[in-house]
Amino acid sequence: MPSAEEIVTRMFEKDAFSQWLGIERLAVKEGYCLLKLRVREDMLNGFGIAHGGITYSLADSALAFASNSKGRQAVSIETSISHIQKTKAGDCIVAEAKELERNQKLAHYEVRLYDEATKHTVALFKGIVYLSSKNWD
Amino acid sequence: MPSAEEIVTRMFEKDAFSQWLGIERLAVKEGYCLLKLRVREDMLNGFGIAHGGITYSLADSALAFASNSKGRQAVSIETSISHIQKTKAGDCIVAEAKELERNQKLAHYEVRLYDEATKHTVALFKGIVYLSSKNWD
Amino acid sequence: MPSAEEIVTRMFEKDAFSQWLGIERLAVKEGYCLLKLRVREDMLNGFGIAHGGITYSLADSALAFASNSKGRQAVSIETSISHIQKTKAGDCIVAEAKELERNQKLAHYEVRLYDEATKHTVALFKGIVYLSSKNWD
């Protein structure tokens, strides 16, 4: 079976949208991952702050990488995100995904997103994935 | 006070990320909006399907437009999305945002996302916005 | 296979907590149910209004009855509730559960709770159930 890092590298190389987002992998372990994104001008909404979809997308990539890294293919079924603090162009956001629980069918993750410079929480994300019977090979 | 359509046009013109997504406005009314997005290759994830962040971003734009269209400036505080069906490059997704409730401080919206061709539900989104004391003028 | 009404009657007869709540079944169909509860003094919290757990419990019973009524045994995995309006002793709350989506493994429901007298929304509930391989017989 491939290692956590091999699985995530393989996922990331085909993940066109995570690449467009400029996502950087800071750390990957089984059931865990730490990602980083620098907010750009083309990620802003009509209020001149990062679109809610940018922070969500970063968290959702973190969920996908962390939950697949244990070897079983996993698909996100339900997620929620609380938007806590605005971010603007130039800000760097770090997302830390941790596994809370895993049984035969489902796994639960939380992802905390924070500003790299100030460490202040930007958003709180919670996700549930369905564990398919298919393994990464 | 500007009309619902004037507010959303003004928001959209400055919304760089919604423009990158290629979002089309099909209909805008007070507390309501109907948007469309065509999934492109650069929106796919490592499984070759639309990244969860794409459907979320479409729903979040729909929430922002619908909730601001009544004149008070609104900020998303909590959202959740259930991913129901995968979409691939070339698929067109429609998002319909409707207001469920509004009081002095908060408003609740639901957004249903469906495949334009098959009408099958792609995702179900729920969002709460905080209504600021600032009006669109 | 038993009918929707037979399944729900069987569930309800063993459901000690739904009985303590005084839940009344107004209508039961496949994937649908309409319940009613009268708020009592012993259901109030420290603010003299119905405890959030009362409205949640009513919605959760509605989810269980509606999702099991189609014949497959179903277990709630993730639910959320937005509390919109306070209720006090003597108020009657109606909960209407509807199926939004169902595939082989999961089904999605929404439950709207409203005041029977004023029809005003009391809470909005969303739930996902896991469909086991076991049928009601």
Add this chain to the structure above:
Amino acid sequence: MPSAEEIVTRMFEKDAFSQWLGIERLAVKEGYCLLKLRVREDMLNGFGIAHGGITYSLADSALAFASNSKGRQAVSIETSISHIQKTKAGDCIVAEAKELERNQKLAHYEVRLYDEATKHTVALFKGIVYLSSKNWD
């Protein structure tokens, strides 16, 4: 201003439903609380396990006590709960509520519920409260 413990004692003494649930206060601090509940026969559902409303109610009381304990009156607006493990009559469930974030208008809490004997997670709860302008006095 009253202390965290004084506020929670005052809330608890008027909270008829938390008393019916047999909730015990193990610890109370500003923005924090630890509660315990023993599952009884009259808390079970039609499957012979604790009704989802019981674990939710315990978590919701923990949210109310923790969020009010800092002096400003707080009202729950949005909560979600993931049901992870079944509990049966006789099991003791502990709920630990922690504040994640607080600004002028809103505060975010998480509540982990676990089996006192096995320490296994029973449910994961997330809640947002609206902070009113009214203080406890």
